[in-house]
Amino acid sequence: MQRRTGKTIKEFQRVGIRHLGLRRAAALLDDPGLGKTIQAIGALPAGCPVLIVCPNGVKGKWAKELRKWRPGWRIVVLGEGMPFRWPQPGEAIIVNYERLPPAHAERESLRSRMTASRVETFELEVRYWKVQKARRGLTRPAPGTVAVVDEAHRAKDRDAKVTHRWRELAALLLATDVYACGGRVWLLTGTPLVNRRDELYTVLQAAGLGEALFGDLTRFRAACDSGDVADRLKLACLRRLREHVLPELPPVEYEDIPVAIDATTRRYCDKIVQLLSRRGVSMRGSSFEQLSAVAGPGGELAGAISSVRERLARLKVPTLAERIDDAEADETPLLVYSAHRAPVDYAGARRNWTSLTEGPEENTRRGEAFQTGKFFGCASTYQAGGEGIDLYRAWRMIRVDEPWTPKAVEQSEGRMQRIGQTSTRLLVTRLVADHVLERRVNELLDDKRAEIAASVDAAAEPPPLVSG
Secondary structure, eight states: OEEEEEEOOOHHHHHHHHHTTTEEEEEEOOOSSSSSHHHHHHSSSTTTEEEEEEGGGHHHHHHHHHHHHTTTTTEEEETTTTOOOOTTTTTTEEEEEESSSHHHHHHHHHHHHHHHSSHHHHHHHHHHHHHHHHGOOOOEEEEEEOEETTTTGGOOOSSSHHHHHHHHHHHHOOOSSSSSOOEEEEOSSSOOSSSSSSHHHHHHGTTHHHHHOOOOOHHHHHHHHTTTTTHTTTTTTEEOHHHHOTTTTEEEEEEEEEEOOOHHHHHHHHHHHHHHHHHTTTTOOOOOOHHHHHHHTSSSTTTHHHHHHHHHHHHHHOOOEEEEEEHTTTTTOOOEEEEEEHHHHHHHHHTTTEEEOSSSSHHHHHHHHHHHHSEEEEEEETTTSSSSSSOOOOOOOOEESOOOTTTTHHHHHTSSSSOOOSSSEEEEEEEESSSSSHHHHHHHHHHHHHHHHHHHHSSSSOOOOOOO
């Protein structure tokens, strides 16, 4: 691989390649930016059938990296209208999560509704036969098929369709009965735990590792309470932190810039604080879980607090403009991230700027254009620019507000704190509205990020590197 590309495989990446190559079911949980894609490609047996499951926006990146590092495979990217099928020897099929075939449970649910329904039967029948057609690709996988599940935290919700769909495919690959094909499943993610600890178990189950390492969910929770999680994870999971394996990468420095708000917005924020207090959530002693249950997605006050946070984001645009002007005067490439569109749209509309607000393929092209110097700055929401895009030409970032999902911050910072970064420092500037509501929400989000990092990072391999 190195002779063909002229690039060097780092020693910790060799350890990752060996970790995956020795196992049928494994997880690579390295920090974002440490080259999990290259490690998975390097571990693939020559000529084996390969299935890559990844977010839609990084299908092109996977195809590009496969052609560069392992050009022997015939690469097929499943697009719109192309039915799912298993790869054959010497073939790599790349598919996004949304195009996985419907699970058996979806088909049976439609069948039951068709039987019980006396109206709209024709529409149900059409949907049923579409599901049937989509499931035709669920034949027995070719012997030795390797499935690489990139950004495996996409399967963190055990009740989601995508989770059920992938688990059905994984069961076919990892079967040990008469249907055994000797398949493998490798999970890749830098954020295996997004919000709640149970999500880690669900993500591991994408390769059957939850049961293999812990048993059922109850035993997993007991292991969390006893502090036994890290030792068990190391049996099949490999996690390395940037500061361990790439100490030359600069750490992230932070600065908070207070932003004044007008009287009307202050009254709105005060009202939210009062509503939270009536529901037992104070701005002093409450935890992130208590706040999230009431104000987070699906909470009773979710709509109200979302409206206020969007208003705050709009009010920060003039301050954002001043900061961008300063960066342009210093000729410093800049990233802007926001949970709301108004600041992203403003920055993206400036001269020599771009924004990641279109479809995944277009966003990838814009990110590559920023990397080559075509644009001075790049603005994005956390969702659009959090995975699979390299933006390490920049060493400065402005976060207009904080995402409700704590680990989305790490994903966004990982766009610039990654292999290839040449700066000696990374600076993240946060714009914080001058009100206790936003200050406290930010504090709770920071605390939650630290808690999540502590629970997963305990399983990280410390230096010196130890192979599995």
